[in-house]
Amino acid sequence: MLHPEMVGAEDTQAIYRDGHRLDHAEGASKPLRSRPEPQPRGAKVHGNRPIDQAEAAARFIASPEHEKMHDERLWDLRQKRDREMHHIPEWEELRSLASAIKEHTLTHLDEYLDQFEARARANGIHVHWARDAAEHNRIVHGILKDHGAKSLIKSKSMLTEECGFRPYMASAGIEVIETDLGERIQQLDKEDPSHVVVPAVHKLRTDVAKVFADTIGTDPDNSDVHYLAEAQREATRPLILAADAGMTGGNFVVAETGTFVVCTNEGNADLSGNVPKLHIASIGIEKIIPRLEHLAVFVRLLSRSALGSPMTQYTSHFRSPRKGGEMHVVLVDNGRSERLGLEEFWTSLKCIRCGACMNTCPVYRRSGGLSYGATYSGPIGLIIDPTFNARKYSNLPFASSLNGSCTNVCPVKINIHEQIYAWRRELVKRHDVPLVKKAAMKAAGELLSRPAAYRVAIASADVALAHLPRFVIYNGLDAWGKHREVPHPPKQTFHNWYKANRGGEQ
Amino acid sequence: MRIGLFVPCYIDAFFPQVGIATLELLERFGHEVVYPRDQTCCGQPMANSGFNTDCAATEALFVRNFSGFDYVVGPSGSCVHHVRDNFDAIEQTADVKEVRSRTYELVEFLHDVLKVDAFPWARFPHRIGLHNSCGTLRRLKHATPSELHEPFFSKPMDLLSKVDGIEFVKPARPDECCGFGGTFSVFEEVVSTKMGYDKVSDHARAGAEYIVSADSSCLMHQQGCAERIGVPLKFIHIAEILNGANA
Numbered sequence: 001m002l003h004p005e006m007v008g009a010e011d012t013q014a015i016y017r018d019g020h021r022l023d024h025a026e027g028a029s030k031p032l033r034s035r036p037e038p039q040p041r042g043a044k045v046h047g048n049r050p051i052d053q054a055e056a057a058a059r060f061i062a063s064p065e066h067e068k069m070h071d072e073r074l075w076d077l078r079q080k081r082d083r084e085m086h087h088i089p090e091w092e093e094l095r096s097l098a099s100a101i102k103e104h105t106l107t108h109l110d111e112y113l114d115q116f117e118a119r120a121r122a123n124g125i126h127v128h129w130a131r132d133a134a135e136h137n138r139i140v141h142g143i144l145k146d147h148g149a150k151s152l153i154k155s156k157s158m159l160t161e162e163c164g165f166r167p168y169m170a171s172a173g174i175e176v177i178e179t180d181l182g183e184r185i186q187q188l189d190k191e192d193p194s195h196v197v198v199p200a201v202h203k204l205r206t207d208v209a210k211v212f213a214d215t216i217g218t219d220p221d222n223s224d225v226h227y228l229a230e231a232q233r234e235a236t237r238p239l240i241l242a243a244d245a246g247m248t249g250g251n252f253v254v255a256e257t258g259t260f261v262v263c264t265n266e267g268n269a270d271l272s273g274n275v276p277k278l279h280i281a282s283i284g285i286e287k288i289i290p291r292l293e294h295l296a297v298f299v300r301l302l303s304r305s306a307l308g309s310p311m312t313q314y315t316s317h318f319r320s321p322r323k324g325g326e327m328h329v330v331l332v333d334n335g336r337s338e339r340l341g342l343e344e345f346w347t348s349l350k351c352i353r354c355g356a357c358m359n360t361c362p363v364y365r366r367s368g369g370l371s372y373g374a375t376y377s378g379p380i381g382l383i384i385d386p387t388f389n390a391r392k393y394s395n396l397p398f399a400s401s402l403n404g405s406c407t408n409v410c411p412v413k414i415n416i417h418e419q420i421y422a423w424r425r426e427l428v429k430r431h432d433v434p435l436v437k438k439a440a441m442k443a444a445g446e447l448l449s450r451p452a453a454y455r456v457a458i459a460s461a462d463v464a465l466a467h468l469p470r471f472v473i474y475n476g477l478d479a480w481g482k483h484r485e486v487p488h489p490p491k492q493t494f495h496n497w498y499k500a501n502r503g504g505e506q
Numbered sequence: 507m508r509i510g511l512f513v514p515c516y517i518d519a520f521f522p523q524v525g526i527a528t529l530e531l532l533e534r535f536g537h538e539v540v541y542p543r544d545q546t547c548c549g550q551p552m553a554n555s556g557f558n559t560d561c562a563a564t565e566a567l568f569v570r571n572f573s574g575f576d577y578v579v580g581p582s583g584s585c586v587h588h589v590r591d592n593f594d595a596i597e598q599t600a601d602v603k604e605v606r607s608r609t610y611e612l613v614e615f616l617h618d619v620l621k622v623d624a625f626p627w628a629r630f631p632h633r634i635g636l637h638n639s640c641g642t643l644r645r646l647k648h649a650t651p652s653e654l655h656e657p658f659f660s661k662p663m664d665l666l667s668k669v670d671g672i673e674f675v676k677p678a679r680p681d682e683c684c685g686f687g688g689t690f691s692v693f694e695e696v697v698s699t700k701m702g703y704d705k706v707s708d709h710a711r712a713g714a715e716y717i718v719s720a721d722s723s724c725l726m727h728q729q730g731c732a733e734r735i736g737v738p739l740k741f742i743h744i745a746e747i748l749n750g751a752n753a
Contacts, residue, residue, distance in 0.1 A: 054695075061696055071704075360653065362682055366700050398690070398694070399693075400687070401640065401683050401690045402640070403687070404644035404645065405644070405683070424556030428556035437555065441555055444552055449563030449564045451545070451567070458518070484727065484730030484731050485729070493519055493522055494517065494521075495513075
């Protein structure tokens with residue numbers, strides 16, 4: 001096969017004759033180099049030590065093709081979201097309504113969960129309760145064992161990522177096959193999802209070509225998306241058809257009807273839920289809504305916020321097992337009750353996992369989701385992750401410029417940037433910040449509260465240039481000047497100008 | 507009325523011309539403007555990093571300096587945002603609440619309080635890109651952010667449109683954060699500067715000669731980024747243009 005650089009413009013057209021070229025930057029770009037840029041990997045995780053998000057983000061930025069594609073592709077989603085939002089005159093009212101429904105439900109969570117359990121059981125669904133990740137994995141394992149199941153097809157679910165479900169099942173000797181294309185790519189590459197909606201969004205076509213070449217034997221030089229998608233389908237369909245059990249998550253759980261709803265664009269949850277006779281759904285307890293009529297509010301918001309499309313392609317309602325089949329719902333707490341008790345942070349439980357905050361976040365777009373080293377990345381991750389482990393994720397709330405765009409796009413009006421700010425205070429209170437930073441801030445606070453000492457410290461603009469950033473931005477000009485020029489010092493400070501031009505002391 | 511002039515620390519040290527323009531501009535409208543000599547900072551650098559208790563003494567000093575004025579006005583959105591919205595390391599006495607609620611950012615003060623409808627002395631015949639800092643845009647609500655479904659308004663654009671000769675150019679991502687973010691610019695230096703490079707490149711592509719903002723901190727960061735990668739842009743604070751600077 002000819003290398004892409006050897007193919008003329010007309011030939012390139014021929015290659016794409018049967019399909020449509022993608023219209024985003026990656027789809028339109030043609031590699032100029034003979035060897036594709038290697039895919040940057042995510043944060044280095046060392047046990048419980050704080051994740052160095054900045055270090056991983058710097059590596060992502062040092063891979064310019066990846067950074068540019070990632071930034072442009074997600075910004076494209078943000079723009080599509082804006083366009084859809086402008087088509088709905090009552091958009092802001094919808095957001096308020098969604099927020100109010102979630103707050104109401106979360107403050108009456110026990111009642112609605114009980115109601116759901118009773119209705120679901122009446123519908124013939126087995127309902128289980130899991131306090132934490134380990135219990136969730138044990139329960140699912142138990143169900144699979146009861147049925148002698150050896151293979152499980154599973155649609156994308158952040159909750160199971162949270163529970164470390166795949167590694168657990170691997171150690172139990174049960175094969176898990178992801179049915180979501182992006183998630184399958186991540187599974188084959190032994191990586192976590194980097195985004196809650198588009199899990200492999202950080203990968204170039206060439207990265208996917210490499211993963212598939214290594215795992216399912218495709219042509220390593222062919223990164224045509226149709227070729228790759230088809231090859232994956234051919235490789236996975238037989239596994240899906242032969243699977244013993246299927247697993248889905250649940251986007252919404254309706255208390256009134258005892259049903260749950262799964263939204264996907266590939267229909268892959270329908271494969272997981274309908275092909276094998278045994279269907280297990282793992283669902284976080286915060287996903288509950290009171291009545292079916294409330295669902296409409298969220299369905300209108302979800303896909304518009306996530307991808308800028310009016311609806312998900314598949315919005316599937318699951319009510320009861322089919323004849324001869326079995327349906328199980330595992331309701332998982334895993335720290336949610338505890339979070340519900342955190343006065344400043346409980347409203348993060350309103351999240352419907354649309355990823356809009358990630359798409360709009362300028363830090364996330366340039367860092368890649370895996371730089372956060374956590375199940376949840378981006379703005380929502382910054383406020384959820386520390387609730388799981390404040391020490392390990394202590395750097396994350398600082399990985400934000402606090403610009404507030406995340407709060408404005410959030411369909412359920414979580415005050416994300418205010419919670420990021422509140423987490424910084426909380427982490428300082430819990431002493432989960434470096435001591436050197438603590439000392440510097442204490443010194444800055446003392447200097448800035450003593451005008452005479454402060455005046456000596458910045459006696460002239462030249463002196464200020466040497467000293468001011470040290471206490472304004474704590475560790476001086478090194479980090480400032482590495483990739484930026486430092487400010488040009490003026491002839492005199494405003495203070496001295498005022499003294500010279502507007503008279504002596506007061 | 508008697509106005510307390512709030513000149514944040516980095517404007518004092520690096521951008522005295524912004525303090526001077528703010529002072530002169532407010533005086534042009536016939537008000538008594540006083541610069542309390544003992545002012546230092548609002549405390550935001552510490553608070554932003556989570557060290558809220560370390561700003562208590564600085565906040566107390568701010569209140570001592572600015573008590574008793576009809577209004578406190580400063581040419582920096584993020585500092586004013588801190589005073590107005592997050593200034594809670596000290597006990598919230600009536601005096602503290604009074605100072606906080608009377609503290610205004612220059613653009614909103616001119617637009618909402620003085621309701622200025624002309625700057626006859628001002629002329630700025632240049633193509634400008636307006637940079638709304640995130641603090642002014644989303645916290646002080648200078649303008650409608652592009653994320654919200656709300657009728658469009660922009661206070662800085664409203665003021666600048668009263669200046670003769672200005673031509674506005676619009677970048678592709680008008681509200682995108684430039685990456686300064688206070689201590690963020692140091693802790694996340696690589697991401698911060700990448701955001702800055704992208705921001706100034708976006709403005710340059712749109713054809714801007716000048717970047718205009720109500721926040722010198724964003725300008726300081728963007729200028730540092732533009733100079734490093736050789737993007738030929740000039741940077742100026744909105745107070746200077748409204749006070750009649752012509753280049």
